[in-house]
Amino acid sequence: MPVKEKEKALPEVVREARHPLEKWLRTDRLPHIWCSGCGLGTALSALLYAFENLGWDPDSIAVVSGIGCAGRVAGYLKLDTYHTTHGRAIPFATGLKLAKPDLHVIVFSGDGDLFAIGGNHFIHAARRNMDIAVICVNNFNYGMTGGQLGPTTPVGARTTTSPFGNFEHPFNLVHLAASAGATYVARCTTLDGRRLEKAFVEALSHKGFTFVEVLSPCPTNYGRRNRLGEALDELRYYQEHMIIRHGADPKDADIVPGKPFLVGKFVDIEKPTYLELYQEKVRELGGG
Amino acid sequence: MSTPITRRASPILSGVHFMNGDEAIAEGAIAAGCRFFAAYPITPQSEIAERLSWRLPRVGGMFIQMEDEIAAIAAILGASWAGMKSMTATSGPGFSLMMENLGLAVMTETPCVIVNVQRGAPSTGLPTLVAQGDMMQARWGSHGHYEIIALCPASPQEAFDLTVKAFALSERFRVPVLIMTDEVVGHMYERVEIPPEVPEAPRRKPKVPPEEFLPYKPEPDLVPPMACAGEGYRVHVTGLTHDERGYPDMSPEAHDRLVRRLVDKVRLFPHEYTFYEEVQLEDAEIAVVSYGISARVSLGGIELARKAGIKAGLFRLITAWPFPDEAIFRLAQRVKGIVVVELNLGQMSREVERAVRGRVPVHGVFHAGGRIHTPEEVFQGIEEVYRQCR
Ligand SMILES: Cc1ncc(C[n+]2csc(CCOP(=O)(O)OP(=O)(O)O)c2C)c(N)n1
Ligand code: SF4
Ligand SMILES: [Mg+2]
Numbered sequence: 001m002p003v004k005e006k007e008k009a010l011p012e013v014v015r016e017a018r019h020p021l022e023k024w025l026r027t028d029r030l031p032h033i034w035c036s037g038c039g040l041g042t043a044l045s046a047l048l049y050a051f052e053n054l055g056w057d058p059d060s061i062a063v064v065s066g067i068g069c070a071g072r073v074a075g076y077l078k079l080d081t082y083h084t085t086h087g088r089a090i091p092f093a094t095g096l097k098l099a100k101p102d103l104h105v106i107v108f109s110g111d112g113d114l115f116a117i118g119g120n121h122f123i124h125a126a127r128r129n130m131d132i133a134v135i136c137v138n139n140f141n142y143g144m145t146g147g148q149l150g151p152t153t154p155v156g157a158r159t160t161t162s163p164f165g166n167f168e169h170p171f172n173l174v175h176l177a178a179s180a181g182a183t184y185v186a187r188c189t190t191l192d193g194r195r196l197e198k199a200f201v202e203a204l205s206h207k208g209f210t211f212v213e214v215l216s217p218c219p220t221n222y223g224r225r226n227r228l229g230e231a232l233d234e235l236r237y238y239q240e241h242m243i244i245r246h247g248a249d250p251k252d253a254d255i256v257p258g259k260p261f262l263v264g265k266f267v268d269i270e271k272p273t274y275l276e277l278y279q280e281k282v283r284e285l286g287g288g
Numbered sequence: 289m290s291t292p293i294t295r296r297a298s299p300i301l302s303g304v305h306f307m308n309g310d311e312a313i314a315e316g317a318i319a320a321g322c323r324f325f326a327a328y329p330i331t332p333q334s335e336i337a338e339r340l341s342w343r344l345p346r347v348g349g350m351f352i353q354m355e356d357e358i359a360a361i362a363a364i365l366g367a368s369w370a371g372m373k374s375m376t377a378t379s380g381p382g383f384s385l386m387m388e389n390l391g392l393a394v395m396t397e398t399p400c401v402i403v404n405v406q407r408g409a410p411s412t413g414l415p416t417l418v419a420q421g422d423m424m425q426a427r428w429g430s431h432g433h434y435e436i437i438a439l440c441p442a443s444p445q446e447a448f449d450l451t452v453k454a455f456a457l458s459e460r461f462r463v464p465v466l467i468m469t470d471e472v473v474g475h476m477y478e479r480v481e482i483p484p485e486v487p488e489a490p491r492r493k494p495k496v497p498p499e500e501f502l503p504y505k506p507e508p509d510l511v512p513p514m515a516c517a518g519e520g521y522r523v524h525v526t527g528l529t530h531d532e533r534g535y536p537d538m539s540p541e542a543h544d545r546l547v548r549r550l551v552d553k554v555r556l557f558p559h560e561y562t563f564y565e566e567v568q569l570e571d572a573e574i575a576v577v578s579y580g581i582s583a584r585v586s587l588g589g590i591e592l593a594r595k596a597g598i599k600a601g602l603f604r605l606i607t608a609w610p611f612p613d614e615a616i617f618r619l620a621q622r623v624k625g626i627v628v629v630e631l632n633l634g635q636m637s638r639e640v641e642r643a644v645r646g647r648v649p650v651h652g653v654f655h656a657g658g659r660i661h662t663p664e665e666v667f668q669g670i671e672e673v674y675r676q677c678r
Contacts, residue, residue, distance in 0.1 A: 026524065029535060062517045064366070075524055075536065080517040082369065083526035084362065085392050091326075091359035095366025095374070096517055098350045099324050103370065103518050121362075124355040274352075278345070287348045 021048040026078045037231025039190035039216025050200035061104045064093040069143040070110035087118030090125045111138040112150040126180035128274045129208045139218035147221025158225045175250040177211040178267045184210035185267035189238040208273045299347035302484040309447040309473040310335035316451025321488040323349035324367035324374035326360040331415045332471040333405045336377040357382035361389040368398045371516040377403035391430035392527045397462035401454045405474040408657040418471040419657025420631035435554040438466040438609040440579040444478045456489035472581040505532040510553035563606035572601030578629040579605040586629045589666020616643035625673035626650045631657045
């Protein structure tokens with residue numbers, strides 16, 4: 001039943017009650033395009049709770065996405081949102097941030113977008129300590145284009161372009177982010193909305209380049225081809241295999257199918273950002 | 289002597305200077321109000337980036353050297369959406385990398401200026417030597433059907449002037465404007481006079497409150513006002529085909545409507561961006577059509593022709609794109625033959641042929657680049673057409 005009809009069928013009290021997070025959303029764009037059981041909705045609502053929690057003026061937040069299922073998040077947020085080109089959300093966000101330092105700039109995108117085609121931008125923004133928060137929804141494949149292998153697909157996993165199992169070694173994203181210079185690095189799953197929200201709050205309010213990896217089911221593509229069952233089975237898998245450990249060495253955070261994997265906060269440090277170093281010099285030169 | 293840069297009150301480097309085309313572009317940008325520059329080093333563009341890395345922090349602007357040209361153009365689009373006038377500069381290899389996001393700029397109607405100091409190509413080609421082989425890429429390099437504006441300076445002074453103009457046009461039309469210069473103009477030193485004041489081109493702002501604002505609803509001249517990040521309008525900006533709300537709309541009707549508007553908003557106003565120069569055309573029988581450094585060399589060939597008794601003159605394209613069809617057609621009605629001089633094997637010459645509609649013979653004097661033409665080569669071309677049309 002289309003959403004509008006469904007709404008009509010509800011008793012009036014229910015129809016009148018608006019969802020508390022609705023003010024963050026472009027409700028005229030709903031329903032969203034994501035499959036049922038997809039983790040993206042959970043990741044999005046955790047982000048909205050984080051916004052509520054932070055109490056920021058919505059006009060001070062800009063969200064930038066690349067292309068992919070995760071990249072569609074920007075389009076549902078009632079904020080200044082930019083749906084850019086595949087892989088280029090980070091440099092676009094860099095321009096936004098540098099040109100308007102008061103903005104809170106958040107990049108929300110997928111594993112393929114941020115780490116295959118956009119991998120170079122990720123490591124350089126981290127190295128510069130560009131003051132942006134990057135959220136990656138890692139579903140271990142390219143959801144939007146029908147489930148091809150990506151830079152986080154585990155060895156042996158089946159995708160539409162690895163019919164005999166993947167021959168490539170995947171990135172350990174938290175290790176990559178930490179090595180490249182990110183000042184805050186966390187990993188969560190969509191199983192745990194509260195932890196996710198907390199990680200988002202921390203990442204968004206932390207100065208400098210921050211990174212949250214969100215492990216998320218893609219039942220339509222990755223889940224189906226690797227016989228992981230329904231979305232719920234994938235979440236159950238997370239529950240059974242994840243080990244919550246803060247301050248663990250990012251090197252130990254590899255994700256191998258069937259083996260336990262680490263979640264938690266890996267990095268939480270302070271260092272000067274690009275903007276701080278730049279602005280200090282501008283003031284000295286009398287240009288500010 | 290002019291006042292040193294460090295002791296000036298105004299960001300504009302007014303006065304008379306001896307500078308090269310690259311430096312003039314950098315100063316033109318600052319004079320126009322550009323306060324954001326992102327680029328990746330490449331010869332023969334590096335002088336632009338180097339100068340701006342030193343100038344922008346002094347005027348409260350932002351300079352960043354990105355990890356590649358894809359990042360550079362993405363960053364200037366972000367900065368433009370944060371409300372700044374922004375620019376990037378490159379040469380052929382980097383220009384190729386920028387093509388996808390040039391399309392994003394067109395689709396999202398993002399004002400920005402992109403400089404290409406052309407060098408010998410394809411591929412790495414001739415890193416330090418001149419060519420004009422990217423002219424068609426400037427027109428059609430990104431996928432899809434679109435319209436941009438491209439200007440071709442022939443001297444450092446004009447490099448300054450056209451950079452200022454490029455910013456004004458990019459704000460007026462909300463399109464990327466390309467400065468298609470070349471290695472010789474970029475590196476040649478000449479007198480450049482910078483005026484005391486340069487009026488800053490305004491950005492078109494919403495005239496209604498956020499609740500009523502439709503970010504892609506055009507004004508009568510087909511250009512919509514632009515609400516930037518943090519201004520309270522909460523716009524969604526996407527490279528997907530979109531409706532007036534900025535929301536994705538995948539219908540063929542929406543697509544046709546949008547692409548037509550993006551093209552028409554530029555095409556319908558040629559008088560605002562069509563610039564050319566005519567030299568000795570009053571009595572000319574043969575017209576040389578050229579641009580950038582090749583146009584200056586052509587003047588030598590025209591002089592030789594006149595000495596040999598052939599009345600020749602120059603039509604110098606300042607605006608390469610949109611191509612000045614009308615002006616070229618009128619030219620074809622005044623002369624007996626046309627010679628096109630360019631540092632490629634025939635790019636703008638195709639446009640000239642098209643615009644001439646078979647009225648007069650069109651002859652190309654081409655060189656793939658690495659050096660400029662000699663006046664003699666231009667003269668030979670003039671002579672050949674002259675013989676043909678007698
Ligand atoms: C330059 C370019 N190449 C390829 C594509 C096609 N494409 C769109 S989304 C995508 C992959 C997205 O994967 P990911 O970032 O993991 O997002 P997901 O859909 O899994 O959330 C690809 C390859 C494109 N849009 N642009
Ligand atoms: S394809 Fe996968 S990632 Fe995309 S919406 Fe469906 S479940 Fe989610
Ligand atoms: Mg993915």
